Amino acid sequence: MRNIIFTILIVSVAMVSSQVRADEPLELPVQKTVSSPDSSIIAISDPVLSTTKIINNKTKKLLWQIPGWHRWLFVANDGKHVVTGYGGMNLIPRDYDKYNSNYLLEERKEN
Numbered sequence: 001m002r003n004i005i006f007t008i009l010i011v012s013v014a015m016v017s018s019q020v021r022a023d024e025p026l027e028l029p030v031q032k033t034v035s036s037p038d039s040s041i042i043a044i045s046d047p048v049l050s051t052t053k054i055i056n057n058k059t060k061k062l063l064w065q066i067p068g069w070h071r072w073l074f075v076a077n078d079g080k081h082v083v084t085g086y087g088g089m090n091l092i093p094r095d096y097d098k099y100n101s102n103y104l105l106e107e108r109k110e111n
Helices: 002-017
Strands: 032-035 041-046 051-056 062-067 073-075 081-085 103-107
Touching: 032 073, 041 073, 051 081
Parallel strands: none
Antiparallel strands: 032 041, 041 051, 051 062, 073 081, 081 103
């Protein structure tokens, strides 16, 4: 009985470990659209244009934009705040800058 359980355990671990993708390069940049928690605001981050547009989802009006493409970001319901994350996600280069920020709060400036 112990041998059967051990064999099942080894086979299970082998199957799961074949699905793990550790130490692979990040996916290539693609256009990404995210919405605020209440879906009233969307952000479209475009690697070709190297810009992220913040848009009112109901009226489709461009509210503002921030420079650069962002691999991941979070948009507030008010449409005035966006949090962007470090583009390397959890992959930090060996020669990293110790002052590099993992998160950046972008705030819409009123004209």
